[in-house]
Structure formats: structure tokens, C-alpha cells
Amino acid sequence: MKNKGFEHLYIESLRDLYSAETQLTEALPKVEAAAKTKELQLAVKKHLKETEGQIKRLDKIFQSLKESPQGKECAAMKGLVKEAAELIKEEEAGAVRDAGLIGAAQKVEHYEIAGYGTARTFARLLGHEDHAELLQETLDEESMTDEALTELAETMINDMALNEGGGSAKAPREAATSAASGSSRGSTASSSNAKK
Numbered sequence: 001m002k003n004k005g006f007e008h009l010y011i012e013s014l015r016d017l018y019s020a021e022t023q024l025t026e027a028l029p030k031v032e033a034a035a036k037t038k039e040l041q042l043a044v045k046k047h048l049k050e051t052e053g054q055i056k057r058l059d060k061i062f063q064s065l066k067e068s069p070q071g072k073e074c075a076a077m078k079g080l081v082k083e084a085a086e087l088i089k090e091e092e093a094g095a096v097r098d099a100g101l102i103g104a105a106q107k108v109e110h111y112e113i114a115g116y117g118t119a120r121t122f123a124r125l126l127g128h129e130d131h132a133e134l135l136q137e138t139l140d141e142e143s144m145t146d147e148a149l150t151e152l153a154e155t156m157i158n159d160m161a162l163n164e165g166g167g168s169a170k171a172p173r174e175a176a177t178s179a180a181s182g183s184s185r186g187s188t189a190s191s192s193n194a195k196k
């Protein structure tokens with residue numbers, strides 16, 4: 001007999017991922033629209049397509065469990081999406097904002113990598129080998145997306161951001177409000193692109 005409590009935790013972790021992916025399908029088009037660099041737009045568009053496929057994989061798992069995917073809101077993804085929206089609001093379109101958007105996207109990927117890795121391991125422990133395979137496929141996609149974003153930052157966008165005129169995208173009259181809200185400008189793009 002399976003451990004009911006552990007099975008429940010597994011299902012809740014899948015619901016969290018389902019909510020995270022659903023939120024992302026709404027947020028990614030906004031990130032694509034905010035990105036200035038064509039390469040970043042394409043990377044975001046590609047990941048939106050992947051995300052739709054990832055939701056289908058989760059749907060399959062919920063069907064086999066005869067459970068609903070609804071009922072949980074991923075608070076972490078809500079926060080990560082909110083931070084990205086703030087960045088879009090605070091920075092003018094350009095390479096600096098793109099560098100920030102890559103950092104924001106990588107925070108999302110790392111969250112998902114942790115979530116899918118955990119869910120995959122739970123699936124194996126609970127004897128759902130078919131689920132584990134589906135979750136591993138998504139996990140591999142998330143890791144590849146993360147690596148592609150690192151490459152895009154390190155081979156292109158970070159340099160463009162460094163060389164973008166003036167270093168600050170804000171007009172002087174707006175600078176005071178940015179400072180008051182705690183500017184992290186300039187520190188995100190390079191430090192979050194850590195290679196494995």
C-alpha cells in the first residue's frame with residue numbers, strides 16, 4: 001500500500017507546477033513584447049511553445065491519477081512574474097532591460113528545475129515510472145532553456161548592456177524614485193548567468 005500522505009504531497013507539487021506553467025503562458029508574451037533583442041524574443045517565443053507542451057504532459061499525469069490539476073496557486077511564480085513586470089516598468093526598452101529580463105527568466109527556470117526535479121524523484125519513489133519519464137522530459141527542456149539563456153547573455157546581451165549609452169536607462173527626473181525603491185540595476189545580468 002502506497003503512503004497516502006506522500007502521494008498527496010506529490011499531487012500538490014504537480015498542482016504547483018501546473019499553476020506555475022499556466023501563469024507563464026500569460027507572462028511570456030509580455031516578456032517577448034518587452035524584449036528589444038531579436039534573439040531574446042525568439043528564445044522567449046520558443047519557450048512559450050515548450051511551456052504549452054509541458055502543460056500537456058502535466059495534463060496526462062493528472063488524467064492517469066484521476067485528479068484535477070486545479071486548486072493550487074504557485075505563489076513563487078506569481079512573485080517572479082511580478083518582479084519581471086516591475087523590471088519592465090522601471091527600465092526603458094534596450095539591452096540593459098534585456099539583460100535584466102534574462103536574469104528574471106533564469107530565476108523562473110531555476111525554480112522550475114527544482115520543482116520538476118523534486119516531482120520526478122517523488123514519482124519514481126511512488127512507483128509512477130511513466131510520470132517520471134514525462135517529468136524528466138520537461139526537466140531537460142527547462143535545463144536547456146536555462147543554458148541557452150546563459151549563452152545569450154554571455155555571448156551577446158551582457159556586452160550590449162555594458163556598452164549601452166550612459167549605463168542607466170532612466171531619465172534623471174525618474175532616478176530618485178528608482179533609488180528609493182532599491183535599484184539592483186547592473187548586478188543581475190552578469191551574476192545570475194552562472195555556468196554549471
Ligand SMILES: [Fe+2]
Nearest residue numbers: 021051054112
Ligand atoms: Fe516550464
